Amino acid sequence: AQKITQTQPGMFVQEKEAVTLDCTYDTSDQSYGLFWYKQPSSGEMIFLIYQGSYDEQNATEGRYSLNFQKARKSANLVISASQLGDSAMYFCAMRSLYNFNKFYFGSGTKLNVKP
Amino acid sequence: DTAVSQTPKYLVTQMGNDKSIKCEQNLGHDTMYWYKQDSKKFLKIMFSYNNKELIINETVPNRFSPKSPDKAHLNLHINSLELGDSAVYFCASSQEGLVQETQYFGPGTRLLVL
Numbered sequence: 666a667q668k669i670t671q672t673q674p675g676m677f678v679q680e681k682e683a684v685t686l687d688c689t690y691d692t693s694d695q696s697y698g699l700f701w702y703k704q705p706s707s708g709e710m711i712f713l714i715y716q717g718s719y720d721e722q723n724a725t726e727g728r729y730s731l732n733f734q735k736a737r738k739s740a741n742l743v744i745s746a747s748q749l750g751d752s753a754m755y756f757c758a759m760r761s762l763y764n765f766n767k768f769y770f771g772s773g774t775k776l777n778v779k780p
Numbered sequence: 781d782t783a784v785s786q787t788p789k790y791l792v793t794q795m796g797n798d799k800s801i802k803c804e805q806n807l808g809h810d811t812m813y814w815y816k817q818d819s820k821k822f823l824k825i826m827f828s829y830n831n832k833e834l835i836i837n838e839t840v841p842n843r844f845s846p847k848s849p850d851k852a853h854l855n856l857h858i859n860s861l862e863l864g865d866s867a868v869y870f871c872a873s874s875q876e877g878l879v880q881e882t883q884y885f886g887p888g889t890r891l892l893v894l
């Protein structure tokens with residue numbers, strides 16, 4: 666069975682500091698992808714970053730990077746130089762090649778950036 | 781151009797009514813989804829369609845009926861609305877074929893059942 670776990674329901678970070686949002690996953694599939702989405706208070710879901718199970722390098726997209734530790738089955742999102750606009754819910758999700766049409770979502774982490 | 785659009789954005793209705801939410805994507809994707817996000821922000825998949833064919837039907841009451849007239853549209857009809865149906869409903873789409881293809885979400889429809 667596929668499962669995504671986000672153990673931090675809420676987090677605070679000071680503006681301009683870095684923050685790590687945790688995500689662990691469970692799958693017996695060998696080929697899968699991990700995604701992070703941001704949901705600001707306005708409600709839309711915004712795709713941030715992707716990591717493939719066979720990717721050897723950690724994914725980066727601007728201030729977002731993914732700390733992928735395959736053996737530990739973790740895919741933590743790192744946001745560098747936090748900005749007030751980063752305050753939002755963040756969701757980790759997984760999709761596997763063998764259950765292709767289903768995305769599994771974690772319960773989300775609410776990030777608050779303090780000025 | 782909006783990639784995935786939903787109408788209406790807000791829906792306030794009485795218990796027992798029937799309502800529909802429409803979704804359209806102009807990305808040329810093969811697969812479309814409906815999700816329900818509850819008050820605790822938990823996202824739950826309800827349905828998935830691939831090229832107009834239902835491929836995922838999670839344990840959703842049969843008061844919920846999706847309809848896909850073509851691969852660019854996936855509508856959600858809800859009969860006999862209940863208080864517990866109050867939530868945000870998201871439509872999403874993704875491309876077939878590659879696991880790295882992300883989902884693109886619509887703006888959500890906020891349903892409030894009184």
